[in-house]
Amino acid sequence: MTSKNPTAAILIIGDEILSGRTRDANMYHLAGELTRAGIDLKEARVVSDDRAAIVEAVRALSAKYTHVFTSGGIGPTHDDITADCIAEAFGRTIDVRDDAKALLSAHYEGRGVEFNEARMRMARIPEGAVLIENPVSIAPGFSVENVHVMAGVPNIFSAMVAGLLPTLTGGKPLLSQTYRINRPESAVAQPLGTLAEKYPALSMGSYPFVQNGAYGTNIVIRGQDGALVEAAMMELAKLFPADEQG
Amino acid sequence: MTSKNPTAAILIIGDEILSGRTRDANMYHLAGELTRAGIDLKEARVVSDDRAAIVEAVRALSAKYTHVFTSGGIGPTHDDITADCIAEAFGRTIDVRDDAKALLSAHYEGRGVEFNEARMRMARIPEGAVLIENPVSIAPGFSVENVHVMAGVPNIFSAMVAGLLPTLTGGKPLLSQTYRINRPESAVAQPLGTLAEKYPALSMGSYPFVQNGAYGTNIVIRGQDGALVEAAMMELAKLFPADEQG
Numbered sequence: 210m211t212s213k214n215p216t217a218a219i220l221i222i223g224d225e226i227l228s229g230r231t232r233d234a235n236m237y238h239l240a241g242e243l244t245r246a247g248i249d250l251k252e253a254r255v256v257s258d259d260r261a262a263i264v265e266a267v268r269a270l271s272a273k274y275t276h277v278f279t280s281g282g283i284g285p286t287h288d289d290i291t292a293d294c295i296a297e298a299f300g301r302t303i304d305v306r307d308d309a310k311a312l313l314s315a316h317y318e319g320r321g322v323e324f325n326e327a328r329m330r331m332a333r334i335p336e337g338a339v340l341i342e343n344p345v346s347i348a349p350g351f352s353v354e355n356v357h358v359m360a361g362v363p364n365i366f367s368a369m370v371a372g373l374l375p376t377l378t379g380g381k382p383l384l385s386q387t388y389r390i391n392r393p394e395s396a397v398a399q400p401l402g403t404l405a406e407k408y409p410a411l412s413m414g415s416y417p418f419v420q421n422g423a424y425g426t427n428i429v430i431r432g433q434d435g436a437l438v439e440a441a442m443m444e445l446a447k448l449f450p451a452d453e454q455g
Numbered sequence: 456m457t458s459k460n461p462t463a464a465i466l467i468i469g470d471e472i473l474s475g476r477t478r479d480a481n482m483y484h485l486a487g488e489l490t491r492a493g494i495d496l497k498e499a500r501v502v503s504d505d506r507a508a509i510v511e512a513v514r515a516l517s518a519k520y521t522h523v524f525t526s527g528g529i530g531p532t533h534d535d536i537t538a539d540c541i542a543e544a545f546g547r548t549i550d551v552r553d554d555a556k557a558l559l560s561a562h563y564e565g566r567g568v569e570f571n572e573a574r575m576r577m578a579r580i581p582e583g584a585v586l587i588e589n590p591v592s593i594a595p596g597f598s599v600e601n602v603h604v605m606a607g608v609p610n611i612f613s614a615m616v617a618g619l620l621p622t623l624t625g626g627k628p629l630l631s632q633t634y635r636i637n638r639p640e641s642a643v644a645q646p647l648g649t650l651a652e653k654y655p656a657l658s659m660g661s662y663p664f665v666q667n668g669a670y671g672t673n674i675v676i677r678g679q680d681g682a683l684v685e686a687a688m689m690e691l692a693k694l695f696p697a698d699e700q701g
Contacts (some may be wrong), residue, residue, distance in 0.1 A: 227496045228629070229486030236501070240475030250473045252508070253501035255482070285641040286649035286661050322496035327644035336471055362663065381636060383474070395531040398573030414471055415532050417608065429476060
């Protein structure tokens with residue numbers, strides 16, 4: 210399937226994902242949001258809290274895709290090194306920024322909490338970045354060039370994505386239709402392959418399942434042209450009529 | 456934290472993950488299994504069902520880590536191209552292999568199901584590979600050099616991992632202890648940073664949570680030396696005694 214949509218990658222930063230302690234939720238969330246926005250998520254990477262690994266991944270993904278979204282490593286602790294790595298990746302300086310500091314200062318003052326040195330870390334922003342709003346816990350994310358840096362905590366990540374996405378140029382949304390066939394994938398594969406060849410502008414995926422001990426397959430047809438998706442779906446339904454499925 | 460354990464990456468192949476249709480489960484499962492086996496998962500990547508993307512990722516990860524585990528793209532349909540990509544990445548030929556064909560043939564015969572051309576695709580194995588047993592649906596995975604190729608369906612992936620892992624050389628398992636502190640992460644960050652500096656052989660992660668409207672932080676201390684983990688944990692407990700926590 211070819212598409213002229215903007216492309217994207219997500220870079221998830223955190224030892225806790227790679228050790229199996231935490232199951233990542235942000236990739237799945239962002240994937241759905243980008244599909245709806247007409248941005249094609251092309252790659253995802255997870256790396257550990259390691260300076261060299263983060264800098265290398267940021268540079269590689271930033272050069273390859275229209276947008277890079279990062280998740281994790283912008284909190285107050287010593288292992289939160291994402292902001293410094295982004296600055297290094299783009300050869301920019303990094304320091305406490307007045308507007309970010311003012312946001313945090315007002316937030317902590319309002320709660321009667323000390324604005325200590327660790328919390329001040331969260332106001333360190335690379336030179337020339339644009340802040341991303343954090344309506345949950347105030348400490349902002351930021352964008353540098355095509356890299357959008359967000360928190361790893363899922364509800365904060367989602368809130369930042371919701372604010373950021375409308376500001377990015379979306380392409381045509383990807384439409385999809387699903388057809389359920391009560392036969393095993395291997396019985397569907399040959400006719401589906403022939404159909405896929407006939408519609409090179411569409412993507413056809415087959416997803417096997419087992420339900421009540423019986424094999425079945427969901428076919429998902431995706432594309433930007435709704436009429437074309439519809440036409441292919443009609444042909445598929447003819448090949449596997451619902452009432453003839455054993 | 457430094458470690459002399461073998462290293463690993465997981466490469467997840469599939470449009471359905473990147474489109475947000477399916478939430479990946481295999482990374483999380485493998486991460487936990489590798490930690491228990493003493494193999495350090497260093498990186499995860501998700502790429503689409505695209506030949507160039509798969510070949511490039513296989514080569515990059517294979518050169519960088521002791522082991523690479525792949526998930527997805529070895530079924531019977533036209534978009535199952537992982538086996539061909541592995542062959543291409545290592546410059547090997549690929550063809551239907553007699554032992555794999557015999558396994559599948561016996562399986563389908565036993566169920567009275569036709570062993571058709573699409574199903575035969577699953578017996579195509581790169582030259583010189585070692586088969587990985589599939590106790591769930593028979594079609595085998597395989598290892599080529601340091602790359603272990605497995606199915607994407609989670610229960611099949613898990614079953615293949617269970618058979619494969621004992622055959623790989625594990626290092627010392629990573630031990631971890633968790634300590635719960637009923638204070639926000641930003642109140643814990645400074646003392647934790649000092650403690651982390653004192654124990655360079657350990658990894659200390661902090662994971663904020665909110666429970667019943669109150670902020671708290673779980674601290675996880677990980678390392679290969681159990682006595683060292685214990686010593687650091689005792690110091691942490693002294694810094695934040697359970698009965699003094701607000």
